[in-house]
Amino acid sequence: DATRIKICTAGSRIDCVVSRPDSFPVHMLRTWRLLSHNDGMPCGRACVAATWTGAAARLEHLWSTAGSEVPASMDEALFHS
Numbered sequence: 001d002a003t004r005i006k007i008c009t010a011g012s013r014i015d016c017v018v019s020r021p022d023s024f025p026v027h028m029l030r031t032w033r034l035l036s037h038n039d040g041m042p043c044g045r046a047c048v049a050a051t052w053t054g055a056a057a058r059l060e061h062l063w064s065t066a067g068s069e070v071p072a073s074m075d076e077a078l079f080h081s
Helices: 024-030 045-051
Strands: 006-008 016-019 052-054
16 A cells, blocks of 8 residues: 655646655545545644645645535545645
8 A cells, every 4th residue: 555645746746745654645545535634624734744745835735724524525525736
């Protein structure tokens, strides 16, 4: 099983963020849940800093203060940064 998630800007191999090994985004993806929420709870800037590494410009786009509701389908759960 994969232990990390890497998200890159389209067409780039270096403008990326990578989750820390076995962090909550990996577990959330395995259960078809939002990568931006830690077990249903929003992930603010401090959470992002503790969970992800990579390009500062990308890290700034990862935090969330949105509610904890889990979407009805993966079509609603896609993470865009």
